[in-house]
Amino acid sequence: MSQRDDTLALRCKVELADWNETAGSGCTLTLRVPDAESVGILKAAFARHANDPDPRYLLHLLKMENEHCRRVNPVRRERLESALKAQPLSRSASTLSRDPDFWRYLENIDFATVEGEVDAFRAQQYINKVCNVRCRLELDRNSEAAEQYQNVVINAFLSWLRS
Numbered sequence: 001m002s003q004r005d006d007t008l009a010l011r012c013k014v015e016l017a018d019w020n021e022t023a024g025s026g027c028t029l030t031l032r033v034p035d036a037e038s039v040g041i042l043k044a045a046f047a048r049h050a051n052d053p054d055p056r057y058l059l060h061l062l063k064m065e066n067e068h069c070r071r072v073n074p075v076r077r078e079r080l081e082s083a084l085k086a087q088p089l090s091r092s093a094s095t096l097s098r099d100p101d102f103w104r105y106l107e108n109i110d111f112a113t114v115e116g117e118v119d120a121f122r123a124q125q126y127i128n129k130v131c132n133v134r135c136r137l138e139l140d141r142n143s144e145a146a147e148q149y150q151n152v153v154i155n156a157f158l159s160w161l162r163s
Contacts, residue, residue, distance in 0.1 A: 013033070015031065015032040017030040017031060017032040018029075036094060039160055040151060041155055044151035072101055077162070081161075083095060089149055090137045090138075090140045093136040094151075096154075096157070097124040105157050124136065127149065127153055130152055130153055131152075131153065132148065133145045
C-alpha cells in the first residue's frame with residue numbers, strides 16, 4: 001500500500017465552471033459536479049484536514065472514454081446497496097471487500113494505494129487506509145472513521161455503481 005495520508009477516488013462528470021488568474025499566485029478554478037452526493041464526498045475529504053496549517057492536495061483528472069466493462073445487474077445492485085446500509089459498518093466493510101464489483105471499481109479508479117491485482121485483502125487495505133483504521137471493527141466504534149467510510153467509500157462506490 002502507498003504511504004499517502006489521504007486518497008479520494010470520485011468518479012463523476014466534472015465541468016470547468018470558471019477560471020480566474022491571479023497575479024503571482026496561480027489561479028482559482030471553479031468546478032461543477034453533477035449531484036449533491038458528489039459534493040458531499042468532496043466536502044468530507046476536504047473537511048478531514050480543514051485545520052491543517054498547510055493542506056495540499058493533488059488533483060488528478062482523467063478524461064473518461066466510454067466504458068466497455070460489463071454493467072451491474074440492477075437487482076444485484078439494489079440488494080448490495082440494501083445490504084451495505086442495513087449491516088453494521090464492520091460487516092459492511094467485510095461484504096464490500098469481497099465483492100468483485102468493488103474490486104472492479106478500485107481497478108477502474110486506478111487507485112494508487114492498492115498495489116498489484118485487486119483482491120479481498122487489498123480491498124480491505126484500501127478501506128482501512130481511507131478510513132484511517134487498523135481493522136474494520138473500528139468502523140463500529142470510531143465515529144470519524146464511520147463517517148469517512150460512509151462518505152468516501154460507500155457513497156463513492158454506490159455512485160459509481162449507479163452510473
